[in-house]
Amino acid sequence: MDPEWSREVQVPSTSAPDAPGTARRWHILDNGPQLAAKGLAPAGTLLCVHGNPTWSYLWRTLLAAGSDPAHPWRVVAVDQLDMGYSERTGTFRRLADRINDLGDLTAALGLDGPVVTVGHDWGGAISLGWALAHRDQLSGVVLTNTAVHQPAASKIPPALRLALHPAVHQWGTVTSDSFLRVTHSLAHPPLPADIRAAYMAPYRGAARRFGVGNFVADIPVDGTHPSFPALTGVAEGLRGLDVPALMLWGPRDPIFSDRYLKDLVERLPHAQVHRFEGAGHLVAEDRDIASPIFQWLAALDPAAAARPAPAAEPATGAEPWGAADFRPLWSLLDEQAAGPAGTGMAVAEMAADGSTSRQLSWQQLDRKILDLAAGLAAAGVGPGSRVSLMVPPGVDLTVALYACLRLGAVVVVADAGLGTAGLSRAVRGATPDVIIGIDRALAAASVLGWPGRRISVRDLPAARRRILGVETSLDTLGRPVTARPEPHPGQAPDKPAGQAGPDAPAAVLFTSGSTGPAKGVVYTHRQLAAMRDTVASTFGIRPGSRLVAGFAPFALLGPALGAVSVTPDMDVTAPRTLTAGALAAAAAAIDATVVFASPAALRNVVDTRDGLDEAGLKVLARVELLLSAGAPVPEPLLAAVQQLVPAASLRTPYGMTEALPVTDISLEQIRGADAETAAGNLQGGGNGVCVGKPVHGARLAVIPLEADGTAPGTVPVTDPGVTGEILVSAPHVKDSYDRLWLTQQASAGLPGWHRTGDVGHFDAAGRLWVEGRLAHVVTAPGGPVTPVGAEQAIERLEDIRLAAVTGVGPAGTQAVVAVVETVPPARRAGPAAPALAGSVRAAARTAGVEISAVLVVPAQPTDIRHNAKIDRTRLSRWASRVLAGGRPGTP
Amino acid sequence: MRVLVTGASGMLGGAVARLLVDRGHSVTTLQRRPSGVDGATDLRGSITDAEVLKDAVRGQDGIIHLAAKVSFTGRAADFDNVNIEGTRRLLAAARAASVPDFVFVSSPSVANSGAALVGLGAGPADPARAHGDYARTKGEAELLALAADSLDFRVAAVRPHVVWGPGDTQLVERVLARAARRRLPLLDSGAALIDTTYVDNAAAAIAAALDRMDRVHGSAVVVTNGEPRPVGELIAGICAAGGVPAPSWAVPGAVARGAGAVVEKLWLWAGRQEEPPMTRFLAEQLSTAHWFDQRRTRELLDWTPAVSLDEGLERLAAYYSPGSASLSNQ
Secondary structure, three states, X not given: OOHHHEEEEEEEOOOOOOOOOOEEEEXXXXXXXXXXXXXXXXOOEEEEEOOOOOOHHHHHHHHHHHOOXXXXXXXXXXXXXXOOOXXXXXXXXXXXXXXXXXXXXXXXXXXXXXXXXXXXXXXXXXXHHHHHHOHHHEEEEEEEOOOOOOOOOOOOOHHHHHHHOHHHHXXXXXXXXXXXXXXXXXXXXXXXXXXXXXXXXXXXXXXXXHHHHHHHHOOOOOOOOOOHHHHHHHHHHHOOOOOOEEEEEOOEOOOOOHHHHHHHHHHOOOOEEEEOOOOXXXXXXXXXXXXXXXXXXXXXXXXXXXXXXXXXXXXXXXXXXXXXXXXXXXXXXXXXXXXHHHHOEEEEEEOOOOOEEEEEEHHHHHHHHHHHHHXXXXXXOOOOOEEEEEOOOOHHHHHHHHHXXXXXXXXXXXXXXXXXXXXXXXXXXXXXXXXXXXXXXXXXXXXXXXXXXXXXXXXXXHHHHHHHOEEEEHHHHHOOOOOOOOOOOOOOOXXXXXXXXXXXXXXXXXXXXXXXXXXXXXXXXXXHHHHHHHHHHHHOOOOOOEEEEEOXXXXXXXXXXXXXXXXXXXXXXXXXXXXXXXXXXXXXXXXXXXXXXXXXXXXXXXXXXXXXXXXXXXXXXXXXXXEEOOXXXXXXXXXXXXXXXXXXEEEOOEEEOOEEEEEEOEHHHHHHHHHHHHOOOOOOOOOOEEEEEEXXXXXXXXXXXXXXXXXXXXOOEOOEOOOEEEEEEOOOOOOEEOOEHHHHHHHOOOOOOEEEEEEXXXXXOOOEEEEEEHHHOEEEOOEEEOHHHHHHHHHOOOOEEEEEEEEEOOOOOOEEEEEEEEOOOOOOOEEOOHHHHHHHHHHHHHOOOOOOEEEEEOOOOEOOOOOOOEOHHHHHHHHHHHHOOOOOOOO | OEEEEEOOOOHHHHHHHHHHHHOOOEEEEEEOOOOOOOOOEEEEOOOOOHHHHHHHHOOOOEEEEOOOOOOOOOOHHHHHHHHHHHHHHHHHHHHHOOOOEEEEEXXXXXXXXXXXXXXXXXXXXXXXXXXXXXXXXXXXXXXXXXXXXXXXXXXXXXXXXXXXXXXXXXXXXXXXXXXXOXXXXXXXXXXXXXXXXXXXXXXXXXXXXXXXXXXXXXXXXXXXXXXXXXXXXXXXXXXXXXXXXOOOOEXXXXXXXXXXXXXXXXXXXXXXXXXXXXXXXXXXXXXXXXXXXXXXXXXXXXXXXXXXXXXXXXXXXXXXXXXXXXXXXX
């Protein structure tokens, strides 16, 4: 840390504990003099307030960033009185005093011009107290792991309860340095010894720790606490605070967990929020917070923000439902219920024995949705409420989903395909107000401590309800309380009150997490409706179509398309449990015209085709369209599927959770592109999976890849053969990433485009070829290597089932490694035998890739959702270890 | 151009001298045994003999210094004398004779403390942490050589990594001899990535350094084929070329490293002259990754390897194939 920043200030005190005329000695870090000496004019001042038991040292990265001539900001980081290297006053200073103290300090410093406050821990509340009292010069607020309010329904965190316990408090916070040590231990990864020592330095000896103990004692645990009014004043004052706000959060915090973030987001709904998954209480140590803060400051106009601004636009738009160009997701469902098909089947579920276990007509479905919406509204679920749906695809999920959407609630769809840990992370991050779940999901919610009120699907016995903390059930909520008149034919059914606008958030879906923790993806009602329209126009699915939904995301779209939908008998969390028999039974139930299935499901259908009887073959022969999405589908698998559905057009749309679908291609088109490529008369053909042309309404381009494997450019191109990061622009692209402001900034950095994080190129016919993930590009000395082309070449070898090409070593000079799963599988993971290595190397060479090492694994680590996406991050870590001379173990 | 090559009786020194002769340079070779390089003026003598050195450097335009005591074992004083003092004297003689350019052929082991090397560049020599007398004394010598660098007396260090080829006694013959007697285990799984240098590539890189002194002087560059391979596969390739079975048994690397250290000490204590069956240095070489970032090397030297690893193995196989002319020459 630069010693030039450290200074002391004598500050006349006006706070209650001090006699008039008292002056207090403050220690602060201040880069102001340094900026002046360099002749740099700061854009404003960051006023940084630490919590307990840290000191201004916490903000050293902000001081360094503020001194950068590229973006000069004065940074004043204070040591609060009785803390850090500031005076030990011998007084007990409460929250109101500390807010006043900070005002005394800024007055003594003569701090004028725009100020952005930055706070951590209890320093957050103090910084906000200062902010509310200095509204005229306030330009923005930055908060990191803090709180201003104890949500009524919850207890204060156990760690604080312990620290406050009379038997522990004095010893734990003052007599010993336990409270300091415990706090320092909350860093992930652990703090290096020198940084730990720096945090400890001003607090050596009990005499220097009274402030630490008083701070803890000043936590308002309930309404009778002396500091409760001051904290409530801050908390309520926030609701009117319309300056830009940034919240940077480490969710692995036993004290200021996600529920406090949720409380703050509700008070400052316009705030930009980024949760650093895996970071904890000391988020400023765990992650680089200076870069995002200065990125955010760059977009801030301090002068404009400091002016009293008109009230910010509410997050939910004011546009009425009736807008001409917008038809909500359920409009076709309404029409079907009101029309001649009203008594015909809308949704069905299959039982294991091949019969229909449940089914609803369009009218019944519509009625149930409206009844449940009314029941949910009566239970307090309304616009903006976040409702986590943990119900397997089928009738119950369909009803719950459309009921929530009609209410304006935001559905959170985190599926078991994320794995238990991933699912838990996703639910905590999304902080649902309500969890609607089947028994198993509610049990998990209970064990894993997920937030939110609990609603079961079925009525549960009282004891079970108590154990799971369940308030009520969908069955109960969906029961009509009073008889409602049936709507007249042709008249729109009554709609529940309080809907959100078309541009309000409607759903949070989750990425599969193949490149890091699963990300929440927010869609508005308008974007969901656009997705429906894209699917309808691209694939010609319309009212009257009858579809088997063997792929969860599309199962929910059926009713929105006006199509009859049936869920086959399968474990939807494991796609490869769909058998040919179950598929045929589902198709027979509705005389299906369309089948949706993931590649893993199709593989199993092909593997179990011998179980089909004559009738089953006949019903599948009537299928007109088969869609497979979620992962690339190898051509041989498609060919085998085609034999089962000889009349169907086989289509493999490409897309991602953030935009579904993006392109479309049929088996014939794939064969055509491959043939042209093989004949050598297609410029840009090959080196990847051909995914076809953009769907209706979508535009595609790439940002060319540089030698270092990144795509920093700003000019989208579509020239054939140019490899780059794939960009998509379409009305059905997601709105934002949920509480991942930095990720959102990166993905939407080019106005009008979504950066997909995939890499690929176009051929001369305008078709897109996908070459892999940007994060998986190997940076070999000869230039970047995209994995898919070489993987395809390797997988064409007789004895290889799945190949992954990855890199080991430093960026720019990586050694290219192929990790292969063989047929039959290897017993142990390790280097490939020389003969196999030789043939893999030769195969990769045909795709222009030089392989250093070939490793075999008994089974590739794949994701649960698709059974197809190889966990390359894990694989690459494993390969790095093995190839450095470590023990192979299992990847 | 007149060039002095020291240590030309070794495989690499001979290859360098031959390459320079082929390119039309006037080459003098200096070592204790005959160099066997046709077309070169062969001086015989010790690198530690000041009078010999004075004669050898006279009138030269450049010096390539390869002569060294290369061994896993031996008395420390012998390494000091040949590798450090020999280099010091040669540098002094060269400067006294106003030879403008000096290429010191070194080894990546001078900067290696035994940890895995994964895609690294050429770090500074660190004799204090080097493992073994060879690496320590070559490190000291490299520091001496680079410290002497100036515009009038340009010095560069080239560190080829694990040089092998037909006639190589350091790696190839040892691997083949041990494998033939089933005394060569794989360490761990044999997955550690090792980069090596085919002898012709190393020679070309050293010659390129002399051509590119304007850019390379004052620094050290690591030279390899730029083709890291799992060590087990590499050894299997060498064994296949030599017509002996590849090792089929493995021991944990940590055990081998520990055992190697003990064996080294016993060998020295017993005063045995031949190489011990396992040394700590060898165990480290065979059980941890050693490969390097070649981008800067190739840019500075304006050189790329002409012989790929696979082609090198083919040439090795041809050399060992029964009835091959090269073998019957031996």
